[in-house]
Amino acid sequence: DEQALRQELRAMHGASYGRYKSLRGQWHFPGFTLQVQRVQPDPFAPASRCEVRVTDEVAGFPEQLWCSPVRARALAGYLVRVAHRHLGDSRLRVDAGGQQVLDRSACQVQRGEVVLRLGIDLPGRGRTIDGRQAERALCDELPEVVETALRWATADQERVREFVASVEDTDALRRQLPGLGLIAFVADGAMLPRRSGVDERPLPGGVPFSAPESMRVSVELPNRGRVSGMGVPEGITLIVGGGFHGKSTLLRALEFGVYDHVPGDGRELVVCRAETVKIRAEDGRRVHRVDVSPFVSHLPTGADTADFSTDNASGSTSQAAAIVEAVEAGAKALLVDEDTAATNLMIRDARMQALVAKDAEPLTPFVDLIRPLRAAHAVSTVLVMGGSGDYMDVADQVVMLEDYHARDVTARARQLAAQPTGRRSEADTFPPVRHRVVDPRSIPTDRPKVRARGVDALTLGESTVELRGVEQLVDPAQVTGIGLALVSCARRGVLDGSRTVAEVLEAFAADVAERGIAAVDDRHVGDFAVPRPLDLAAALNRLRALRISGFRS
Ligand code: ADP
Ligand code: MG
Structure with missing residues (x-):
């Protein structure tokens, strides 16, 4: 038990580091058990690993907070963050994650029992054991973190409830999308921009999202009740607007809409279908036996594009492969941003069609496959495209961003699309997946x-x-x-x-x-x-x- 562990660590003080191995196994503390799973062989090796289990009676969380899988994940997500904050710069480490509430090994709640998994850098002085430091971490800090972070009695109960309710709402919202004929939803008031590429927290002073009236949908959530926002219908959605007006920021928010975000993130009610895949060009990647023939009809090398492999794909073939692979894997929505797409796979306008004959161009642009993809495979697409008007011909709805405000410009885009450009479509079907x-x-x-x-x-x-x-x-x-x-x-x-x-x-x-x-x-x-x-x-x-x-x- 705990006393035995204390004695053991005191006895080890100054002994050679390898003796830490004898800590492996189970130690009973008042209120929890500690399992030492793996002990590092030396002070420079990856941290040792241990697992703490607090029974449901001791943890004491009300059943409503963990009785469904999403609530259990949310509660664990809350507890691991509190534990992380509490540990600060202790030598005990817990992997709490960032803005997304993922199902993670670091903390699990199973029928009310709380399991916390930690790393610990077992302290040494050179090659010898520092038993006093180890005793502090395992016998003082650890019980403290259990007491303050993993028990209902000491928890900030209002915040626990809020956290669980918020995550449950996000999950429920995402589950409602198919029934509403939507692939995504962005709530009024959502905060989309982040502080920077390496700081995922919301941008202070950002402009909150507001849905165009014509696209506003209202949904009922289990905890928040009724909320409104922009519904992105199944089909082809084009996001247009001038540079720096917030197009990519909106698309990024949709990409991460597959996750549930922590309260205060700003994206709690920004969701997309779970089967959403961001598509981009990725030259240099490996592609193995993918049928890219819908996009690439023949190659100068004579390679078979229906069974295409390469160790070094080009921008266009890598993006074509990514689309076909996503459909094969069961994607129902694709997200594409002009910033990271291969231009020659996206567009081929009327003038270029006139200059370069179809049989001299192996590529069939996405603009001609985007509707067949929807018709044959029920795959929707949201596309950011500020640089080419050809997508107006194929879009079901067009959203314009202006100073970070979204407007529905579908009607105007339809008028423009009605005036012929002379462009001919180069595909009318998307073949079955191999x-x-x-x-x-x-x-x-x-x-x-x-x-x-x-x-x-x-x-x-x-x-x-x-x-x-x-x-x-x-x-x-x-x-x-x-x-x-x-x-x-x-x-x-x-x-x-x-x-x-x-x-x-x-x-x-x-x-x-x-x-x-x-x-x-x-x-x-x-x-x-x-x-x-x-x-x-x-x-x-x-x-x-x-x-x-x-x-x-
Ligand atoms: P685009 O793709 O249209 O060129 P971005 O999405 O890259 O534009 O946005 C340009 C800049 O504006 C980024 O620095 C982004 O953080 C900022 N931004 C985007 N949306 C908002 C918003 N709602 N409020 C404040 N700043 C925003
Ligand atoms: Mg952009």
Whole structure:
């Protein structure tokens, strides 16, 4: 128990660092248990890991705060943030995350029991144990954080309730979208701009969002009641406006609408369908056996564009591959920003059609495939495009941003589109998806090293997966989660040589629904978050070791 741990640490003081290993195992404290899961071999190695469990009686949170999966995730998200704040610069570390409330290993609430997972840099003086410091961290600070952060009796109860209610509302709002025929919703009063590219907090003094009257939708939420905002209908939505008027800021907010944001973020009521994928050009990426033929008909090299592979894609082929991969993985909405798109894949205007004959141009621009994609695959698109008017021909609605204010300019855009430009469409169908069968040898099963380099890259065993082009990743814990989930799928035989990419994702999603974070890693030693299946697919598609053994339609 706790006294035994104190004595043990005192006895260890000054002993050689390796003796810390004997801490492994379970220690009973009044009110909680501490499990020391992994002990670092030396003071410079990655931190040691431990797990704290507080029973539901001791934690004491009312059942309404954890009785559904979303409430349990929200409560855990609140507790881990309080614990993080409380720990400050202690040598105990907890991975609380940022503005998004993710399902993460660092804190879980299961039937009222609170599980907190921490890292601890076990203190040493050179190669010897500093038992006094270790005693302070484990026997004083840890019980303190349990007492002040993980118990209802000492909690700021009003704020806990607010946090859980807010996250539940966001989740409920997102779930209502399909029934309303919407792919996204931006509440009146939402605050979209961030302080900077590296500071995700809301921009102080920003202009709050306000919906154009014609697009205003009102929805009923379980806790806040009725709220109004801009509904983005299924179909093709064009966002136009002058440079610096807030187009990309709106699109970024939609990208992160797949997540639930903490109260005060400004994006609590900005949501999009869970199956939303940001598409961008990403030259240099690997593409493996993707049917890019809807976009690329023939290549000067003679490569088969219906079964296209490269280790170094161009801007246009990388974006074409990203679109086809997203559809294959089950995306229902695509988000595209002109700032990060390949121009030659986006547009080909009347004059260029006149000058360069169709059979001398391998690319079919997105403008001609955006409607077929919707017709054949029920995939909607929101597109930021301030530089070309050709998309007015294909847009269902056009939103203009002017000094950060949104206006519905659909009617005017229709009038303009009625005047012919002489441009001819170059496609009228989007072919069925060819589903790729994943070869199990794509992913190592021998417990390879999994490590996140920020949100930019994943180290998986000997190889590195570049993730810079996967822009909806927000937290390194998700990147770790992707690596662990891939390995878990491989180890449990989900990659059995018969499943397609979409079927692997389905199996993973079903496993998460059943087992929660254990579907990602059942050892729970490191910090990770449950990744979105679509981001798992994005990583799989960028894996240098990915092998596709065949196709199914
Ligand atoms: P665009 O894509 O239209 O060129 P951006 O979305 O990049 O414009 O926005 C330009 C600048 O305006 C950014 O610095 C952004 O932070 C700021 N901004 C965007 N929306 C708002 C807003 N609602 N209130 C205040 N500043 C904003
Ligand atoms: Mg922009």
